[in-house]
Amino acid sequence: MQHETSSDEALVKRVQNGDKRAFDLLVLKYQHKVAALISRYIQDKHEVLDVAQDSFIKAYRAIDSFRGESAFYTWLYRIAVNTAKNYLVSRSRRPPTSDVELDNEDVHASYRELSDGGTPDANLNRDRLESEIQSAIKDLPEELRGALTLREFDGLSYEDIAQVMDCPVGTVRSRIFRAREAVEKRIRPIFGGGE
Amino acid sequence: MSKFYDKHSSGNDDSLSAFLDGEATHADIDALLASDRQTLASQVDRYHRIHQAIQPEQTLLIDDAGSFLDQIHRKLDEGKQDTNVVAFPTQSQALTKPEKLEQVTLPNMASRSSLSKRSVFSGLAVAASVAFAVVLGGNVLLQGDSTAQTPVFAATPPVQQMPTEPFSARSAEEALQNNERLQNYLRQHAQQASMTVGQGMIPMARVVGYPQGKPQ
Numbered sequence: 001m002q003h004e005t006s007s008d009e010a011l012v013k014r015v016q017n018g019d020k021r022a023f024d025l026l027v028l029k030y031q032h033k034v035a036a037l038i039s040r041y042i043q044d045k046h047e048v049l050d051v052a053q054d055s056f057i058k059a060y061r062a063i064d065s066f067r068g069e070s071a072f073y074t075w076l077y078r079i080a081v082n083t084a085k086n087y088l089v090s091r092s093r094r095p096p097t098s099d100v101e102l103d104n105e106d107v108h109a110s111y112r113e114l115s116d117g118g119t120p121d122a123n124l125n126r127d128r129l130e131s132e133i134q135s136a137i138k139d140l141p142e143e144l145r146g147a148l149t150l151r152e153f154d155g156l157s158y159e160d161i162a163q164v165m166d167c168p169v170g171t172v173r174s175r176i177f178r179a180r181e182a183v184e185k186r187i188r189p190i191f192g193g194g195e
Numbered sequence: 196m197s198k199f200y201d202k203h204s205s206g207n208d209d210s211l212s213a214f215l216d217g218e219a220t221h222a223d224i225d226a227l228l229a230s231d232r233q234t235l236a237s238q239v240d241r242y243h244r245i246h247q248a249i250q251p252e253q254t255l256l257i258d259d260a261g262s263f264l265d266q267i268h269r270k271l272d273e274g275k276q277d278t279n280v281v282a283f284p285t286q287s288q289a290l291t292k293p294e295k296l297e298q299v300t301l302p303n304m305a306s307r308s309s310l311s312k313r314s315v316f317s318g319l320a321v322a323a324s325v326a327f328a329v330v331l332g333g334n335v336l337l338q339g340d341s342t343a344q345t346p347v348f349a350a351t352p353p354v355q356q357m358p359t360e361p362f363s364a365r366s367a368e369e370a371l372q373n374n375e376r377l378q379n380y381l382r383q384h385a386q387q388a389s390m391t392v393g394q395g396m397i398p399m400a401r402v403v404g405y406p407q408g409k410p411q
Contacts, residue, residue: 007219014228021228027264028239029215035256048256053267060271133248151216152249158218173218177209184241 008072015063023063027056030073034080041084051087055080129190136186140179147175148183211238236261 014022035052042048059079066075088094137145143165150161158176162169210223211230219227227235239260247255257263 007214007217007221007224010221010224019228021232022224024232024235024264025214025224025227027267028235028260031257031260031263032243032255039256045256049263052257053263053270056267057270060267129244130248130251133245137245137249148245149249152246158213158216173209173213176216177212180212180242180245181208183245184238187241187244 009068012063012066012068012072015060016066023056023060026072030076031056033073034076037077037080038084041081041088047087051084052080054087055083058083125190129187132187132190133183136183137179140182144175144179144182147172148179151176211235212242215239215242232264233261236264 008026011022011026015026031052034055035048038051038055039045039048042051055076059076062079066072137148140148146165147161150156150164151158156164158169158172161172161176165172210219210226213219213223214227237260240258243255243257243260247253
């Protein structure tokens, strides 16, 4: 994950130099991770989003204190955990006795029971969307599906996928992107983007 | 096959895909920074939907990345001050494996009640100690005078009986006379006490040893 660290560091330096757009990229990259982390402490979806936003705001305001001695996400992780705990205390709710360990954090394993309270129509759309995505992935050429699955399901790095698939890293990158594009093209009408 | 995909690689278009996978180069970042925020956010939403479909046990908490980002910007612009106190991790604290945070607990109502009772009792104990010390101190000052059992402060005149006229030469003279009378009284009292109290036996023994006719 050398790329990840260096790209985060580059973005942080830009933010420290006053480039707000660089912070947007960091938000886009880590928003789901942070929200999933906070959902371990707070059950209500709207509160989770609010606390996640506050975490990013605090990170933005404290970004000058980040000197790159640790990974950016490690630093952001602690801000998010502290923000979630303080939120619970401010609501006279007891925070959990143990933290989610960063090393063992299954960041995308949010709770199904964390209901978004969607309407039946919304739930139907979501089910339809999921079904369409599954169908689109099945229809992908083997190379694309393999690369995408190794990345999304197994969480392998591009370099590891390149070794598994015996191809250059650039090819892996291209395959994963093309796979996503193909699936996205199928789901775009459901999103209302049309085409 | 490699050639096929490399040929179809669409330049900067795959930058976001690589960025979300943590595989972005500096060129990718430059390309993304030049892109429209809302377009990127919509793309991020779709990519996360795909991720969710591959791992259906997961729930996406953020449906609209653009809206999420907008709200952050709005709060930043508003300068919203959060009342929560957050200890920002210093670099030394931001370890790869974070240490446990100090557990914050709130006392429940029962413990609050016992706390207030405890403070009331301790306050009463302090008040009782002070009163006891004052009474004892007064008695020590009046030691030897068997008839004077009232504390010293009780002998002082009430406030309304204090002289209210301004300080003058006459009152100064009275004060001097009073002081002299007090000194005489204390001297006599000390002499009497040495005769009656056990502690006074030693001076008396010394007196006995002096030649007759020499006053002490």
